[in-house]
Amino acid sequence: MRVGSSLEGMTTYEGKKIVxxxxxxxxxxxxxxxxxxxxxxxxxxxxxxxGLDAALExxxxxxxxxxxxxxxxxxxxxxxxxxxxxxGEVDALFVNAGATxxxxxxxxxxxxxxxxxxxNTKGAYFTVQALAPLMREGGxxxxxxxxxxxxxxxxxxxxxxxxxxxxSMTRSLARELLPRKxxxxxxxxxPIDTGILDRSFPADVAETMKxxxxxxxxxxxxxxxxxxxxxxxxxxxxxxxxxxxxxPVDGGASQL
Ligand SMILES: NC(=O)c1ccc[n+]([C@@H]2O[C@H](COP(=O)([O-])OP(=O)(O)OC[C@H]3O[C@@H](n4cnc5c(N)ncnc54)[C@H](OP(=O)(O)O)[C@@H]3O)[C@@H](O)[C@H]2O)c1
Numbered sequence: 001m002r003v004g005s006s007l008e009g010m011t012t013y014e015g016k017k018i019v020x021x022x023x024x025x026x027x028x029x030x031x032x033x034x035x036x037x038x039x040x041x042x043x044x045x046x047x048x049x050x051g052l053d054a055a056l057e058x059x060x061x062x063x064x065x066x067x068x069x070x071x072x073x074x075x076x077x078x079x080x081x082x083x084x085x086x087x088g089e090v091d092a093l094f095v096n097a098g099a100t101x102x103x104x105x106x107x108x109x110x111x112x113x114x115x116x117x118x119x120n121t122k123g124a125y126f127t128v129q130a131l132a133p134l135m136r137e138g139g140x141x142x143x144x145x146x147x148x149x150x151x152x153x154x155x156x157x158x159x160x161x162x163x164x165x166x167x168s169m170t171r172s173l174a175r176e177l178l179p180r181k182x183x184x185x186x187x188x189x190x191p192i193d194t195g196i197l198d199r200s201f202p203a204d205v206a207e208t209m210k211x212x213x214x215x216x217x218x219x220x221x222x223x224x225x226x227x228x229x230x231x232x233x234x235x236x237x238x239x240x241x242x243x244x245x246x247x248p249v250d251g252g253a254s255q256l
Pocket of ligand 1: 021022023024025026027028045046047048049051052068069070071096097098099100119144145146147188189190191192193194195196199
């Protein structure tokens with residue numbers, strides 16, 4: 001299923017310079033495709049060179065890839081240097097790199113807790129800190145949170161909290177970047193079929209989770225990455241009188 005295809009073939013983002021962390025797969029890759037198809041220059045990151053190479057094949061000449069671990073501050077500082085070199089100013093920053101893991105509260109380890117917060121929260125925070133100085137006046141930052149940051153879901157206490165912290169940071173960073181005329185908003189996906197569940201959990205667990213999401217979602221389905229990418233594009237460029245907000249793309253799951 002392809003959503004938001006009305007933008008295909010148009011030059012909506014001609015000449016724009018966009019950085020997407022976690023841009024080699026799923027939601028980040030769908031956003032990169034949308035922007036590159038619309039004429040933007042896109043810089044994507046990920047940790048795996050093979051994933052970045054495969055993404056570049058889809059994205060074509062307007063895209064470049066930088067191997068960078070969002071959980072590493074030295075990597076993030078080096079990324080800012082590369083972005084400055086390649087792009088100078090940045091029109092939009094999509095801070096999307098994230099990870100998920102599940103465990104009941106009483107089985108959660110310190111290692112799992114630290115790993116999730118390092119990528120989802122600390123990594124996102126310092127990515128904005130490193131790249132905000134490069135943002136053009138009027139530019140947009142979009143952070144990927146999750147609908148579980150407002151829900152109490154079994155076995156996702158740490159992941160949910162890591163994204164709730166990021167939702168809070170969306171407000172604070174929006175306030176602090178106001179003087180630079182940079183907007184900061186969040187996109188909050190519900191269950192999106194990106195393969196993240198299949199990669200993060202054993203097959204039977206992933207399938208049970210997907211079936212639960214489908215059967216309990218008000219729209220009785222999970223979403224696709226292109227539906228999130230369309231919201232990201234709006235928040236990054238169209239939402240010129242919005243900052244500090246969070247936009248759910250979840251079939252109504254967090255609202256109905
Ligand atoms: N899919 C959903 O249902 C859903 C729902 C709510 C929120 N989200 C959020 O949406 C975002 C994207 O998820 P997705 O489902 O599209 O996942 P995905 O398909 O697994 O893609 C994740 C992307 O992030 C990269 N990445 C992971 N850890 C990284 C790190 N430490 N540093 C840099 N890049 C890293 C991955 O590449 P490498 O592995 O090569 O690093 C990949 O490009 C995440 O923040 C996730 O928490 C997803």
